[in-house]
Amino acid sequence: MTDSPFTDDEIEAGRKLFAAPVAFVKGVVDLEGLPRPDRAEVAFAGRSNVGKSSLINALANRKNLARASNTPGRTQELNFFDLDAGRAYLVDLPGYGFAEAPKSHVDAWTRLMLDYLRHRANLKRVFLLIDARRGLGSVDKDVLDLLDKSAVNYQVVLTKADKIKKSELASAVDSALAVLKKRPAAHPRVMATSSEKGLGLPDLRAEINALASQG
Numbered sequence: 001m002t003d004s005p006f007t008d009d010e011i012e013a014g015r016k017l018f019a020a021p022v023a024f025v026k027g028v029v030d031l032e033g034l035p036r037p038d039r040a041e042v043a044f045a046g047r048s049n050v051g052k053s054s055l056i057n058a059l060a061n062r063k064n065l066a067r068a069s070n071t072p073g074r075t076q077e078l079n080f081f082d083l084d085a086g087r088a089y090l091v092d093l094p095g096y097g098f099a100e101a102p103k104s105h106v107d108a109w110t111r112l113m114l115d116y117l118r119h120r121a122n123l124k125r126v127f128l129l130i131d132a133r134r135g136l137g138s139v140d141k142d143v144l145d146l147l148d149k150s151a152v153n154y155q156v157v158l159t160k161a162d163k164i165k166k167s168e169l170a171s172a173v174d175s176a177l178a179v180l181k182k183r184p185a186a187h188p189r190v191m192a193t194s195s196e197k198g199l200g201l202p203d204l205r206a207e208i209n210a211l212a213s214q215g
């Protein structure tokens with residue numbers, strides 16, 4: 001794995017951000033419900049079951065802050081979390097790509113995401129979570145298209161790294177990088193994380209802290 005690009009001070013600032021209170025604000029089902037865009041915002045997107053809610057819990061060292069469940073597709077709202085009493089929003093986006101979803105559901109999800117991604121001026125970055133075992137699949141690539149079209153800054157984060165060997169994780173990072181090379185809007189670094197074992201969390205906290213500092 002590549003070494004951390006962050007200094008000790010940056011890692012410490014990230015730790016502090018998530019040691020401060022992280023609080024659930026609200027779940028939102030349409031644009032009217034969005035909180036005012038008065039602070040920096042980052043969002044977690046990814047297939048249903050990829051580990052978005054678990055990663056938010058793990059970053060905040062909490063067990064049940066964001067609902068993590070075994071029932072795919074349960075989180076069908078944009079869930080807003082407040083970081084450090086008003087410093088930034090962290091958003092748990094509704095999962096996509098579960099097998100039995102009817103087309104009307106997929107269309108509604110796409111519309112909501114496009115609305116959100118295009119109109120959220122305070123959105124600093126979308127972290128696109130990808131299961132390290134599966135890599136970027138065709139639905140993920142559809143979402144990459146959506147992100148490119150919306151001109152938002154995005155970065156791939158591999159999840160569940162504890163489920164594969166170190167060598168496999170290195171190839172998963174390389175494969176993701178190869179896909180992203182053709183996408184100029186993608187952040188050039190891919191992070192590997194495990195909510196279970198804590199791998200990659202200090203770096204991700206530092207990354208989010210740097211984005212939160214953009215105001």
Ligand SMILES: Nc1nc2c(ncn2[C@@H]2O[C@H](COP(=O)(O)OP(=O)(O)OP(=O)(O)O)[C@@H](O)[C@H]2O)c(=O)[nH]1
Nearest residue numbers: 048049050051052053054068069073075095195196
């Ligand atoms: N081993 C392992 N399991 C994980 C990890 N992260 C999440 N999981 C498991 O994966 C399942 C799905 O995790 P969630 O966090 O609920 O996934 P989600 O992306 O929020 O799913 P939706 O809300 O349905 O979109 C749960 O059973 C978690 O315990 C991880 O880092 N390691």
Ligand SMILES: [Mg+2]
Nearest residue numbers: 052053067075
């Ligand atoms: Mg969830």
